[in-house]
Amino acid sequence: MTRSSPIPALIPERRLRARVRAIGRAIQRDYRGRDLVLVGILKGSFIFMSDLVRSIRLPLRCDFMKVSSYGTRTQSSGRLRFDFDVSLPLRGRHVVVVEDIVDTGFTILKVLAALRGRRPASLRLCALLHKPARGRYPVTIDYLGFTIPDRFVVGYGLDHDGLHRNLPYIGAVDEGPREKSGA
Ligand code: IMP
Ligand code: MG
Secondary structure, three states: OOOOOOEEEEHHHHHHHHHHHHOOOOOOOOOOOOEEEEEEEOOOOHHHHHHHHHHOOOOEEEEEEEEEOOOOOOOOOEEEEEEEEEOOOOOOOOOEEEEEEEOOOOOHHHHHHHOOOOOOOOEEEEEEEEEEEHHHOOOOEEEEEEOOOOOEEEEOOEEEEOEEEOOOOOOEOOOOOOOOOOO
């Protein structure tokens, strides 16, 4: 995709920064004295994760898991591939999963189920963005950045066909609300 005009901002940098710091402080408050592991879901969470961990003044460990939904379109295909797994043992540890966006909820539901199988002492979800209009699977987000309308968003780690992850803010690339689809 080529673009001559800048991508319009939905969430500007300063709002992202303030919100990420607030989430960091909340996690810091909740996990003091606990054996904490943050698990970032790649690729989309890499920027959020890196800012978030720097807002948590506690001893903690970082790990990553990579999953991809098939296809490169703006609609998730409902199939998931686990590309690589966490390397730390999670048993008995307090785990917070760090995800970029919960759309239908399919991806994170599968990820949480896989991690629950490792028998952590506790398991919570931290997501930067939530699109409730598209929710199809029951997901509880324990730490949420922003609720957003049904737009396709990019930047701050999120991509469209691999592009725009490096945008320092959250922008919208579609022309407005999408049609609902069963895909
Ligand atoms: P879900 O499985 O439908 O919840 O989709 C979640 C995954 O789809 C996210 O982890 C993203 O990788 C991708 N995704 C969903 N909506 C967007 C969006 O608006 N922009 C970029 N990626 C998205
Ligand atoms: Mg993702």
